[in-house]
Each structure stands twice: as structure tokens, then as C-alpha cells.
Amino acid sequence: MATLQQLSDEYTDLQKKLQEVIEARQRLDAQLSENKAVQKEFASLDSDANIYKLIGPTLIKQEKSEAIMNVDKRLDFIEKEIKRIEGQITEFSEISEKKKGEIMQLQMQSQAQGQS
Template sequence: MAETLQKKLQGELEKYQQLQKDISKCMNARQKLEAQLTEQRCERGFQELDFLDSSNSVYKLIGPVLVKQDMDEAKATVGKRREYITGEM
């Protein structure tokens, strides 16, 4: 009887370990997709800034408030963010 219980426990442990591996794979895939999404948003923001000239206003979201930002500063911020994301990948 103890041997049967031992085999059942071993089988359940193997199932549990397989589930942990599956969860780990899913989390890694999700993190990669989130990184790609962030990179795409950053790239899109950089492209949008290229369409603007110095007469346009640019705002940065800080908490619940939009704060006016200098165009050169906005481009530098987005550029740094792009470099950071590229470095992380």
C-alpha cells in the first residue's frame, strides 16, 4: 500500500513539475511580447515626433497631468528610451 501511494505521489509530482515548466515558458513568451510591444510604441512615438516641426506643441504625461515639453527634449527622451529597449533585448 505504501508503495502504491509512493507511485501516485511521484506521478503527481511529475505532473506538477511539468506544469511549472509550462508556466515558465508562458511567462517568458509573455515578457518577450511585452518587450516587443513597448519597443513598437517607442518606435511609433519617435516616428510621430519626426512629422512635427518646432511650431507644434508636445506634451508629456506625468501622473495624471500633461506637461508641455520642448520638442528637442521630447526627441531626446524617446531616443534614449529606444536605446534602452534595444539594449535590453
């Protein structure tokens, strides 16, 4: 049977993992917003507009259709990552709640034994 300390350590571990995936989700949200802004900007450009991509310290000219395709692919990837991360958040939250329940149950058992 797991001790209170073991359960507490496992719970703390789960909370750290949960915090990490929440932070990853927040970063993805920021990337999603940035890329949607770029997509919106591309939509307002003329078809013959010059688009440059920053690669290292150099700006490289890029075709508008290629730039649009790259942003669309990036948005698709980010949205899939968000779904994956949300699944992890749900999973870690559920496991964490179960662990919290086990800790509370063990504490109540411990208190009951102390009173008898």
C-alpha cells in the first residue's frame, strides 16, 4: 500500500507536469494568434506584393502563394498541437484529482486510527 509521502510526491509530480503542459498551451495560443495575424495581413496584400522571409540575418524574397501555404500549414500544425496538449491537460487533471482523493482517503484513515 502506498504511503502518504509517496502519494504526496506523485501528486506534486503530476502538478508540475500539468503546469508544464498548461504553459505549452499558452505558448501555442500566442503562436496561433501571431500566425492568424500574418494570415490576415497576407489576405490584404496585392497579388504582386513582395514578401520576404527572415532566414538567420538575411531576408529572402518569397512568392506570396508559398508564404500563404507555409502559414496555413503552420496554423494547421499549431491547431493539432493544441488539441494534443488539451488532451494531456485533461489526462493530468483527472489523474491528479484521483491522486488527491487517495491522499485525502489515506489521511482520513490515518486520523481514524489515531482516534481509536
